[in-house]
Amino acid sequence: MIWDYTQEEKVDRKLELLEFSVENVPALIFRVDKSGKIEFVNKEAANCLEYDRSELIGMDVWEIIPDYTRDDRLKFWQRLRKEKMISFQGALQKSSGEILPVRVNSAYLEYKGKCYEFAFLQDITELKEQEEEMDYLLYHDSMTGLYNRRFFEEEFKRLDTERQLPLSIIMADLNGLKIINDSFGHQKGDEILNAAARILKNSCRQEDIAARWAGDEFILLLPQTGEVKAQEICQRIKKESEGVNQDARLPISLAIGSATKTRPKQRKEAILRQAEEEMYVKKMNESSSIKNDVLEHLLEDLRSKGHEKKEHSFRLARLSQELGEKIGLGDSDLNKLSLLAIVHDIGKATLSDDILFDRRPLNEEDWEEIRKHPERGYRIALSTEKYAGVADSILSHHERWDGTGYPQGIKAKEIPLLARILAIVDAYDIMTNKQVYKDRISPEKALQEIRDEAGEQFDPELAYTFIDMMEDKISELGVSM
Numbered sequence: 001m002i003w004d005y006t007q008e009e010k011v012d013r014k015l016e017l018l019e020f021s022v023e024n025v026p027a028l029i030f031r032v033d034k035s036g037k038i039e040f041v042n043k044e045a046a047n048c049l050e051y052d053r054s055e056l057i058g059m060d061v062w063e064i065i066p067d068y069t070r071d072d073r074l075k076f077w078q079r080l081r082k083e084k085m086i087s088f089q090g091a092l093q094k095s096s097g098e099i100l101p102v103r104v105n106s107a108y109l110e111y112k113g114k115c116y117e118f119a120f121l122q123d124i125t126e127l128k129e130q131e132e133e134m135d136y137l138l139y140h141d142s143m144t145g146l147y148n149r150r151f152f153e154e155e156f157k158r159l160d161t162e163r164q165l166p167l168s169i170i171m172a173d174l175n176g177l178k179i180i181n182d183s184f185g186h187q188k189g190d191e192i193l194n195a196a197a198r199i200l201k202n203s204c205r206q207e208d209i210a211a212r213w214a215g216d217e218f219i220l221l222l223p224q225t226g227e228v229k230a231q232e233i234c235q236r237i238k239k240e241s242e243g244v245n246q247d248a249r250l251p252i253s254l255a256i257g258s259a260t261k262t263r264p265k266q267r268k269e270a271i272l273r274q275a276e277e278e279m280y281v282k283k284m285n286e287s288s289s290i291k292n293d294v295l296e297h298l299l300e301d302l303r304s305k306g307h308e309k310k311e312h313s314f315r316l317a318r319l320s321q322e323l324g325e326k327i328g329l330g331d332s333d334l335n336k337l338s339l340l341a342i343v344h345d346i347g348k349a350t351l352s353d354d355i356l357f358d359r360r361p362l363n364e365e366d367w368e369e370i371r372k373h374p375e376r377g378y379r380i381a382l383s384t385e386k387y388a389g390v391a392d393s394i395l396s397h398h399e400r401w402d403g404t405g406y407p408q409g410i411k412a413k414e415i416p417l418l419a420r421i422l423a424i425v426d427a428y429d430i431m432t433n434k435q436v437y438k439d440r441i442s443p444e445k446a447l448q449e450i451r452d453e454a455g456e457q458f459d460p461e462l463a464y465t466f467i468d469m470m471e472d473k474i475s476e477l478g479v480s481m
Contacts (some may be wrong), residue, residue, distance in 0.1 A: 026093075028121035033114070033399040036061045048123060050095045066099060080117060084108045089124070101128045141212040143190060144197035152211035152219060159223050160261075160268050168230035168260040169271055169408065170220040171279040172237065173369050175253040175286055176294050182379035183352050188476040195252055199240045203233055217279075230300065234258055251293055255283035286378040292386050294438040298349035299342070307329060312429060316341035319425040323466050340390040340418055343424070344397050347377025371406045374398050399428070402456045412459075420459040424450060424466050427458075444473060 028045035038059050046053040051066065060067040066271045080086055085107050092100045102121040104277055109116045131276055140149035147155075174196050181189040193216065197296065200218050209221040222230055232257050243254045259276030261271045320337040329337070351373060355366050362370070379393035381387040396410065396419035403411030431446040441449075447467050453461035 009322040018076070028119075030061075030062055030117075030121070032117045032119065034077055034116075036070070036077075039116070045121070048094075048100060049092060052297070055095075055197060066091055066093050073198040077117070080106055080108045081115070087104060091224055092121070101125055101406050141197075144212050145195055146197050146218070147209060147211040147212060149213055149219075152209060152213070154222060155209050156221055156268060156272075159221065162264045164223040164479055166224070166226040166260050166262045167268075167271075168225040168227065169275045170221040170222065170230060170234060170237075170256060170258045171213065171275045172196075172220075172257075173216045173255045173279055173283050174216040174218075175255055175283060176251075178361060179294050179380060181374075183385055190408050192252060196241070196254060199237060199252070199254075203237045203240055213330060219275075225260070226262075227258075228256045230260055251297060253293070254448065255279055255284060292384055295343065295346060295380060295384055295387060296458065298380070302345070302349050305388065312433070313342045315433075316344075316425055317420065319429065322423055323421055323462070323469060326465055326469055327462070336390050336393070337418055339422065340393050340397075340422055341425075343381060343387055343390065344422055345373070346380050346394070347373030347375065347376065350376045371398075375407050390418065393422065394414050395419075397422050399423075400457045401459055405457075415459075420462055424458050425462055427453075428466070428470070447471065 023043050025042070026044060027042075027047055029040075029042040030038055030045060031040035038056055038061060041053055041056045046056060051315065060070075061073060062070065073417055076086075079331070085105070087103070087105045090102055090104050092102055094100055101124050103124050104119055104121050106119045110119050139147055141148045174193060177189055177192065180192055197210075197212065197218065200220065200479075204210050204220060204267065207223060208225075211219050211221075213219040220233070222233065222314050225233075226286065237254060237256060243253050256279070257275045259271045259274035261268065317338045320341050321334055322338050324334050325362075348370075351369055355369055374395050374397060378391050381391040381394050393416045396408070396415050399405035399408065399410050399419065400417045401412055401420075403409055403417070428443075428446050428450060431441050431449060432443055434440045446472055448459060451465050454460040
């Protein structure tokens with residue numbers, strides 16, 4: 001008998017190709033019988049689940065599917081036989097216990113009188129991570145990590161039920177953020193925002209929701225929380241903010257308002273508005289105080305490090321007043337001179353300690369930072385009611401009569417009068433008192449330096465008036481001052 005092997009060889013080649021494809025395709029392939037017993041797995045499935053293939057074959061599917069039962073299998077089989085093809089996302093459990101998220105395409109197949117499920121699974125770990133990241137970004141504030149306004153509004157709607165009553169809201173506004181941003185830059189402002197967010201989050205219970213409501217505003221949603229408990233949480237936030245100091249120079253202050261919904265018919269929008277109005281009232285009362293507190297903290301920080309001593313400020317105030325009286329200034333300007341003497345170098349508080357106190361030679365980058373301190377001081381003073389009146393003089397106290405000063409390069413009488421007075425008095429006091437980098441010189445030599453710089457660094461008319469005033473004081477005492 002002569003056999004024709006041609007057709008048989010073609011079939012064998014097709015089977016070999018099919019087997020090769022099944023074994024090497026980047027998908028997990030299972031053949032499962034009606035009862036849920038695994039009859040076949042490919043190499044990719046065994047590798048991904050960290051089993052030997054022989055271990056998987058003969059297993060029941062619920063042994064590798066978390067929270068899956070025989071009843072679940074029965075229901076799924078009935079559905080598969082009816083629909084023929086089912087696609088869904090699920091999960092498998094590896095031999096290590098780790099969960100593997102997968103996308104499943106299951107097909108119903110009848111072959112030689114038996115029924116099977118052929119399942120083709122794809123590892124979607126990376127996709128799930130991307131989805132989780134997108135969900136996080138969708139519902140969280142990217143900077144503070146708190147929930148965002150969108151999530152809060154959805155949760156407020158969900159929790160606005162009689163079962164959750166009483167339902168309380170707390171709103172908090174970070175005082176003084178603008179002065180911090182203007183003085184130190186937005187990076188420092190962001191640090192303070194994050195510190196405030198941590199305080200609010202730590203003051204909440206696990207079931208509460210803390211969210212960033214707007215730029216410097218936060219909001220808390222407290223289900224099953226009455227007014228008394230809400231007030232306790234407000235006090236806890238206040239206490240925590242007083243004890244936390246992100247930077248010794250920058251206090252954290254929160255204006256807080258709260259409201260409680262106690263009856264089902266109360267509109268949630270009215271409760272929200274009530275908490276917001278209470279917060280704004282407190283902010284109006286506290287805002288001016290916190291701005292002044294920030295400035296006082298900055299001054300105290302400079303003094304504590306020995307850079308801007310109180311004695312220097314007092315001497316400047318006294319000499320400025322005397323020169324101001326000499327040229328006939330009124331009480332208002334004399335009072336401004338005293339303030340200016342105290343805060344003229346407030347912008348230096350924004351400089352790093354290595355620039356202010358390191359004895360190393362300063363490079364051009366350091367000097368560039370130093371030359372910014374009048375502008376920073378100007379912004380700090382301008383944001384406070386108490387010191388806004390001397391902001392222009394702070395900006396100009398390093399300008400020169402000949403126009404070669406900084407930061408604006410203005411000259412002569414373009415420079416505010418109070419800044420011209422301070423420049424002379426400040427130079428004299430620095431020269432006649434010991435500094436970190438140089439020894440003091442005599443009052444006579446200091447006055448000669450001012451005379452030499454009259455018309456270049458200093459207003460000549462003011463300079464000669466100051467020289468006459470100081471020489472009269474020296475003459476009265478009969479000795480060098």
